[in-house]
Amino acid sequence: MMGMRRLLAALLLLASFAAPALAVQPDEVLADPVLESRARAISAELRCMVCQNQSIDDSDAPLAKDLRLIVRERLKAGDSDGQVMDFMVARYGEFVLLRPVMSWRNALLWAAPVLVLALGALAAVFGLKRRRAVAPQSLSADEEARFKKLLAEGEGTLPEGR
DSSP states (O other): OHHHHHHHHHHHHHHHHHSOOOOOOGGGOOSSHHHHHHHHHHHHHBBOTTTSSSBTTTOOSHHHHHHHHHHHHHHHTTOOHHHHHHHHHHHHOGGGBSSOOOOHHHHHHHHHHHHHHHHHHHHHHHHHHHHHHOOOOOOOHHHHHHHHHHHHHHTTOOOTTO
16 A cells, blocks of 8 residues: 555656646746736747747747747737737738637638548549440451451460460
8 A cells, every 4th residue: 555655656746747847938927927927828829830739838949939029029018919819820820820710711721631532532433433334345347357367377376485
C-alpha cells in the first residue's frame, strides 16, 4: 500500500512538470490585470506561424513574441478583443486563427478531398461499364483471309530462340 502511494506521488510530480509552460516573458506582462487577462485570452486563440500547432501564448518563437506584443499594443490603444482579432486576421490571414471561422470557402476546402474521391470512383465505375459494353468486332472478309494466309505460312515454324 505504501509503495502505491509513492508511485502515485511520483506520477503527480511528473504530471506537474508536463503542464505547458507559458512563453510570456515578464517584460511583456501588462500592468493592468484586466488588460493582461484579455491579452492572454486573445493570445490563446492565435496560432504561432512558426510552430503552427501552438498558440502564441505557448510559443517561444520570436515571431510569437512579436505577435503577443502587437496584441498588447492594440489593447492598450483601446481596441476591443474583436478588433484585435480582426486586425490580426487582416494582417496575417485566417491561418493565424487556431479555430478558423466556418465559411463556405473553408467548408469547400474540407469537402474537396471527399469530392475528388467521389468523382474518381464515379469515373472508375463508368470506365469499367464502358469497357464491358464494347463488344469484340468481327473481322472483315479481307482481314479473315489475310489472317488465315498468315497462319498457313507460319504453321510449323517457330521464331528463333523458342
